[in-house]
């Protein structure tokens with residue numbers, strides 16, 4: 384197959400996953416972010432890269448948003464929200480972070496393929512995103528892509544949709560966000 388044919392297939396896969404996202408779950412997440420003190424984004428490996436992009440966009444929107452594990456990330460307290468992106472919902476380091484966040488009184492939100500997973504069960508808000516887990520063990524959404532690619536792409540698109548919703552709720556435009564863009568590049 385030509386590269387452009389693969390691209391067309393990926394677009395079809397994303398069309399299917401985007402359609403399956405539940406609006407109520409997305410709204411719950413958007414409201415939790417709006418009402419939070421600080422926001423902590425976490426994820427491992429490739430899903431973690433998507434969560435970093437999400438935290439950066441929230442910072443551009445003026446939220447007090449951090450990536451867990453980075454040098455300037457402060458402490459988490461009650462009223463903060465811990466948002467984790469995990470396809471499997473079972474990544475051990477993330478489960479342990481979510482438990483700690485909960486014990487500290489923060490809200491926990493999980494964006495995952497499996498709301499019935501350890502992370503899903505721990506969370507106050509669970510957003511189910513269709514996709515295929517990295518080990519392909521339980522594959523409710525067929526994909527030609529390797530490992531967790533479909534989930535990771537859906538995660539990035541979903542987070543960008545949340546950003547648009549937050550822009551709408553705060554009355555922000557691309558220009559206001561650009562005012563917070565790094566200027567020492």
Ligand SMILES: O=C([C@H](O)CO)[C@H](O)[C@H](O)COP(=O)(O)O
Nearest residue numbers: 428429430469470471517530531
């Ligand atoms: O990097 C990853 C792997 O290559 C999948 O494509 C995963 O994102 C990482 O291992 C974390 O897993 P999940 O918590 O199940 O998303």
